[in-house]
Amino acid sequence: MSSPQRTRIFLLLLLPVLGLALGLGVLAWRHFYPVTLAAGWSLRVLHDGLEKVSALVEDDEGGLFVSQELQDGKGRILRLHADGSVAHVLNGLSKPDGLVRYRGGLAITQEGGRLPLFWLKGNRLTALFNGENFEGVASDGNYLYAIEDKPSGRLLRYDPDTDETTVLRDGLVEGEGVSICPDGRVLYVEKGKGRVREWRAEGNDRTLVEGLNQPGFLLCSASGVWISEDATHMARLLWLDTDGQLQVVADHLRSAQTLLEVAPGRFLLAEQGRNRILEIQRTPQEI
Known part of the structure; x- marks a missing residue:
């Protein structure tokens, strides 16, 4: 050769x-590759070692309620106290993905099949209504809104006064996040189509943002609309400000989940792909 x-x-x-x-x-x-931030923002790890961390809700004592999105009855709700101690609040759940304060307790969704949306108040656990692969949950103080993933893909509204559930939309492509704005608008995410939409009672829902990479959680606040991406790699935290400009606040996240605003310009973000909760804060001159 x-x-x-x-x-x-x-x-x-x-x-x-x-x-x-x-x-x-x-x-x-x-x-x-580490998380990168836009100018004017800082980051620190607030809690680490939280397997499959998903939803975050503040308690009344400076701590957090946290969901761990584990399957097959292994999912749970934890309470992270301000002094660093951890308490088990509820076990035996299947992929608890959504969590919100509701009528003096907590509303909890489960993504692991056809399962009930629970209301936990004190030591009493009540099944409010069933759904197929529930994802996000939100409340306007009276109604409770929940959204389903595939196959059904419905946006639902529960009325506690009549104990009735209304289908606001169906046929959604991987419904994921839902949020109520301060002005009462209802926003939701279609993860499979990479977009955020505004629900309208008369139909013809308006698309606010599209072309996103697996958008998941949604937060509508006085400062605008905040979106986390649930992509395994290269996920982002996005901010649609009140002028309609879409900004990338954080990049290179892994499976970002719930974003919780705990003070003006200060947020907590569940980064499920790294089993931790991040604190992301704007610098004082940017607030």
């Missing part, structure tokens, strides 16, 4: 190895 032939064979054998090494390098980069 001539030298050029040997060289050609060597290169043919080497190319797949180089391709594999490059692919592994890209995967490692995407996995370990």
Whole structure:
């Protein structure tokens, strides 16, 4: 065999190895690359080691209620006290994904199949209504709103006065997040279509943002609309400000979940892909 032939064979054998090494390098980069922030924002890890952390709700004593989105009855609600101690509030759930304060207690959704949406008040657990793969949940103080993932893809509204549930929309492509704005507007996410929409009673829902990478949680506040992406890698925290400008606040997140505003310009973000809760804060001059 001539030298050029040997060289050609060597290169043919080497190319797949180089391709594999490059692919592994890209995967490692995407996995370990740290979160990057826009100018004017800072970040610190507030809680670590929380497997499958998903939903966050403030308690009345400076702590947090947290859901762990584990399957097959292993999901649970924890309470992280301000002094650092942890208490188990509720066990035996299947992928508890949504959590919101509701009528003096907590409303809790489950994504693990056809399961009830629970209302926990004190030590009493009540099943309010059933759904198929519930995701987000929100309340306007009276009604309770919940959204389903596939296959049904419905946006639901529960009336506690009549104990009736109304289907506001169906046929959604992977319904994920739902939020009530201060002015009463109802916003929801279609993860499968990468968009955020505004529900309208007369129909013809308006698209606010589209072209997103697996949008998940949604928060509508006085400062605008906040969206976290549930992508395994390269997920972002986005802010649609009151002028309609879409800004990237954080990038290189892994499976970002609930965003909780605990003070003006100060947010807590559940980063499920890294089992932690982040504190993301605007610098004083930016508030």
